[in-house]
Amino acid sequence: MLNSIVLTGGAHGNETSGIELIRQWQLSGMPARFNNLNVRCGLANPNAIDANVRFLEEDLNRQFTVERLASDNLAAEAVLAKQLNELYGPKGPDSATDFFIDVHNTTSEMGATLIILEHDAFNIALARFVKNAMPEANILIEDEKTFASHGYLCTLGKKGVMIEVGGQPQGVLREDVYLLTQKMAEAILDFCLAWNEKQDLSTLPPCEAFRLGREISFPLDDHGQRKAMIHHQLQDKDFIALEQGAPAFTGFDGTIYLWEEDTTYPHFINEAAYHKLDVAFATSQRITL
Numbered sequence: 001m002l003n004s005i006v007l008t009g010g011a012h013g014n015e016t017s018g019i020e021l022i023r024q025w026q027l028s029g030m031p032a033r034f035n036n037l038n039v040r041c042g043l044a045n046p047n048a049i050d051a052n053v054r055f056l057e058e059d060l061n062r063q064f065t066v067e068r069l070a071s072d073n074l075a076a077e078a079v080l081a082k083q084l085n086e087l088y089g090p091k092g093p094d095s096a097t098d099f100f101i102d103v104h105n106t107t108s109e110m111g112a113t114l115i116i117l118e119h120d121a122f123n124i125a126l127a128r129f130v131k132n133a134m135p136e137a138n139i140l141i142e143d144e145k146t147f148a149s150h151g152y153l154c155t156l157g158k159k160g161v162m163i164e165v166g167g168q169p170q171g172v173l174r175e176d177v178y179l180l181t182q183k184m185a186e187a188i189l190d191f192c193l194a195w196n197e198k199q200d201l202s203t204l205p206p207c208e209a210f211r212l213g214r215e216i217s218f219p220l221d222d223h224g225q226r227k228a229m230i231h232h233q234l235q236d237k238d239f240i241a242l243e244q245g246a247p248a249f250t251g252f253d254g255t256i257y258l259w260e261e262d263t264t265y266p267h268f269i270n271e272a273a274y275h276k277l278d279v280a281f282a283t284s285q286r287i288t289l
């Protein structure tokens with residue numbers, strides 16, 4: 001039974017579709033069919049939202065490990081993380097939140113992506129339900145480590161997921177991205193209703209999903225400067241197979257860098273927030289959930 005649900009936007013202050021969806025639902029109320037759910041809507045980082053930046057000092061959505069929550073880091077987002085942990089947590093089995101949904105945007109062409117962090121009956125049923133309601137959705141599973149060891153805001157709940165929608169430039173609101181965000185948020189809340197009503201979800205068909213592999217760096221020279229950019233055949237091809245031998249990068253000297261590994265399903269291709277980290281994209285494996 002999901003007795004307490006939290007829905008947040010603005011963990012990153014320039015990811016506007018979650019921020020605007022939360023604002024609208026706070027102003028006008030959520031769709032009436034969700035009245036039987038206990039949902040708290042909140043904006044996670046109001047100061048970053050006001051400044052229209054991802055964060056003021058440190059990435060809020062990396063602060064929620066047990067170690068960081070216990071540290072005496074005084075960065076704005078580290079202090080805020082402790083406040084959010086008191087408000088919605090505390091992180092762990094005694095959390096006041098049964099299910100935490102956190103809404104994000106990406107500059108990559110990832111469409112509406114549901115990010116789940118655990119391969120268990122709840123998350124598999126959720127993934128199948130959302131994919132059934134919204135065939136255009138992508139399901140991404142990041143279960144390379146335990147749920148609790150992630151630093152994500154949504155891990156303050158006993159269960160937690162993220163909605164990640166793109167491509168949308170930082171600080172910009174696009175109608176298509178907003179509508180996809182709203183559709184996925186409603187699909188997840190419809191699942192919560194079905195779960196609480198103990199509907200038989202075992203008849204939902206298995207669905208395609210992508211399991212996170214690792215991050216791929218841009219080609220760098222000996223001084224750490226980039227030598228290449230995303231090849232045009234890869235740009236905007238999130239979750240589409242990148243075959244061995246296909247072009248991945250175009251060098252500034254004209255060199256074409258080919259993908260030398262086995263077929264992968266890249267995502268977060270050319271994500272703006274990962275620019276400083278020189279992350280070009282993340283790999284994934286296609287699986288069935």
Ligand SMILES: [Zn+2]
Nearest residue numbers: 012015104105
């Ligand atoms: Zn984000």
